[in-house]
Amino acid sequence: MLDARLHSVDSTVPARGPAAGEPRPSRQEAEAAVRTLIRWAGDHPGREGLLDTPARVVRAYEEWFGGYALDPEVILGRHFDRAGYDDVVLLRDIPVRSVCEHHMAAIRGVAHVAYLPGERVVGISKLARLVDAYARRLQIQERLTAEIADTLQHVLQPRGVAVVVQASHDCIASRGVGMHGVAMVTRRLLGRFEQEPYRTDVLAALAV
Known part of the structure; x- marks a missing residue:
């Protein structure tokens, strides 16, 4: 149902985006953050099935959040x-x-x-x-x-x-x-x- x-x-809606003067994390920092979340979830980022997961997640984020790089106007x-x-x-x-x-x-x-x-x-x-x-x-x-x-x-x-x-x-x-x-x-x-x-x-x- x-x-x-x-x-x-x-x-009205204010513009959104990264805070002024705040640097964007590097790809390596983003991948490290994913490994931290994997550990927090209870798994081991070093095991075979998860070795490439941090890089895959970062690439997926580039696609999923690609709108930040676009100017709608x-x-x-x-x-x-x-x-x-x-x-x-x-x-x-x-x-x-x-x-x-x-x-x-x-x-x-x-x-x-x-x-x-x-x-x-x-x-x-x-x-x-x-x-x-x-x-x-x-x-x-x-x-x-x-x-x-x-x-x-x-x-x-x-x-x-x-x-x-x-x-x-x-x-x-x-x-x-x-x-x-x-x-x-x-x-x-x-x-x-x-x-x-x-x-x-x-x-x-x-x-x-």
Whole structure:
């Protein structure tokens, strides 16, 4: 049974990243940290099956958290004249693969992104890349939703933006209450999509 918790995200989101002046740990330091966690879990990082695990984990982290190396505004930097089109642009079912910042457990789901063009439109692949850039960071779903919407609004200056994210969280499925099949839904509506009849129309188009 699907238990969907619906949140409307209204706060602005500050930029995130490494603290100013704080050096990034070296690859060797990161691998040493993984060996420490293996020992803490009760195993031996020197045994055959775990010898290469620290290096594999660090390589995986480079992929999973590659969003920190991306500038989402640059992703949307190339846009085009809307060529007379003035209705909604909507991209559904964009895969979301993220990591919860509280327990570093997986977040998996989909995002739906819609906007009502102003003077410019952007290639649809850029919408998917925008979602992925923010997802590949330590996240909470509420902030992920707001970051996607606010960046799209800031860069393209459309007449309206709507972002809906639906995802399951391993932090609730694999620990604590251990509840499977639970989905969380968050949404952020900006501009004309905050008002009727646009609000009802876009939410119907997003089927949420």
